[in-house]
Amino acid sequence: MLALMTAYVCPRCGIRSPADALTWCCPQCRGPWDLEFTSAPVSLTSLASRVNSLWRYEEALPLATGAPRVTLGEGRTPLVPLTDGVSAKLDFLMPTLSFKDRGAVMLAELARRLSPPRVLADSSGNAGTAIAAYCARAGLDCVVYVPEGTSAKKLEQMRAHGAHVTVVPGDREATARAARDAADEPGTFYASHVYNPHFLHGTKTYVYELWEDLGGRLPDTLVVPAGNGTLLLGAALAVEELYGHGLIDSRPALIAVQAEAVAPLAEAFAAGADDLLAPSDARPTLAEGIAIPNPPRAAQILRAVRATGGTFLTVTEDQLHAAQVDLARRGLFVEPTAAACWAATRASTPRPGLTVLPLCGAGAKTGLGGGRG
Structure with a gap:
């Protein structure tokens, strides 16, 4: 039996929200969600014949049911x-070129299933490039908020994947605040590597x-x-x-x-x-x-x-x-x-x-x- 997602839950307040909603944080404390989710054991002996991406651990992953799933062959690193x-x-x-692909593929797959009008992320670099790439793979437009001074090579990578890059004056914290404000706009899927437990x-x-x-x-x-x-x-x-x-x-x-x-x-x-x-x-x-x-x-x-x-x-x-x-x-x-x-x-x-x-x-x-x- 494949593991299934159920709902978001706030670890502080106990408030719940459907996992297919665009509510990106707890409405009471504004804290990040956890996922109410139960995995099943993975069979070690069965792995040799499975897909060569992180989806090989399907019993342990939310969103593992249904196909095709977004992937760039991530995982299985030496x-x-x-x-x-x-x-x-x-x-x-x-x-x-970063570990952020492991989480980005999950957010892109969730966004693909929800088909929101807008996907938004914030990053100092690697998470933004990963979200941009996987949104491109999923056929989704996305906007990435970055702080001024972000590596030019990472900005080039985001734009090459088709992301719209918004440079925020100030540091990483200022960028996160600006993104959270924008995430409150209706129809926005906030592909946050911090707030979204996927x-x-x-x-x-x-x-x-x-x-x-x-x-x-x-x-x-x-x-x-x-x-x-x-x-x-x-x-x-x-x-x-x-x-x-x-x-x-x-x-x-x-x-x-x-x-x-x-x-x-x-x-x-x-x-x-x-x-x-x-x-x-x-x-x-x-x-x-x-x-x-x-x-x-x-x-x-x-x-x-x-x-x-x-x-x-x-x-x-x-x-x-x-x-x-x-x-x-x-x-x-x-x-x-x-x-x-x-x-x-x-x-x-x-x-x-x-x-x-x-x-x-x-x-x-x-x-x-x-x-x-």
Whole structure:
């Protein structure tokens, strides 16, 4: 039996909304939705004969019923060793050169089924290029709001896919506010990688692929970047599903990484807080893809890390640059944000067992030591 979506639910207020509605947030607290959804166990032995995209894990995915589905052959990225006990999953080899394709394909498929008059997204770069590409694949027009200073290469990619790009004066937070205001306009499908939980159910395939690649087990430690936390929360979802279905014996520790310059989650975690301590401002950092001063799902991120016995690590600008250069010398050219997890791993005490980290975005999008994630 294929898993089916049911409804959105606010984790704070308990308010529900049909999953086929265009209501993009909780009408009471304006917070992001969760998806009321129950997965079925995936059969490891059946995967060899399945489609070579993230839709191969159909039992675990909402929107898996019905065909054809939007796809660019995303997923199934290589897992390669970096050092003894540490491997990297090369998610920068996705169709649009970032892990954001995992969630974008879910949002594009949902939008295709709903056929809204308007699709809107906001991004500092990678999510926007992914949404633009998958909307193009689905035959949907979309508008992407971006902050000024967004990488010219990423803007070119969005426009090449046919997206209408709106440059918002100010930083990433100003862009998000402008997009949320526009999302309230009637007939708008807000393809938000933060507010729409379908995105998280796409990013959870990162862990399902690790489970498949490792023959039905998971690494002992998962190191993940944490800005808005979309990969981390997707990973947490997958871990709980696999454990709940008896497909793994134990949960790996989640280690979340932030840039020292913008580390509101790490600060809240160190203080033992359940949510952000106070609104903060973003300072300049090479890891601009995770430079999120006020992530809307902060409480969920903190809870997910604590539930696995994990922790937060922060990295300096010098460590980020050195890690990006080191990876390039190993044949892996990634953008600075994508080097954050390797920077943290190099600077920390090795954990027992296997550690896996993602390399999330290609260096070809930004160049060495700069650009937006």
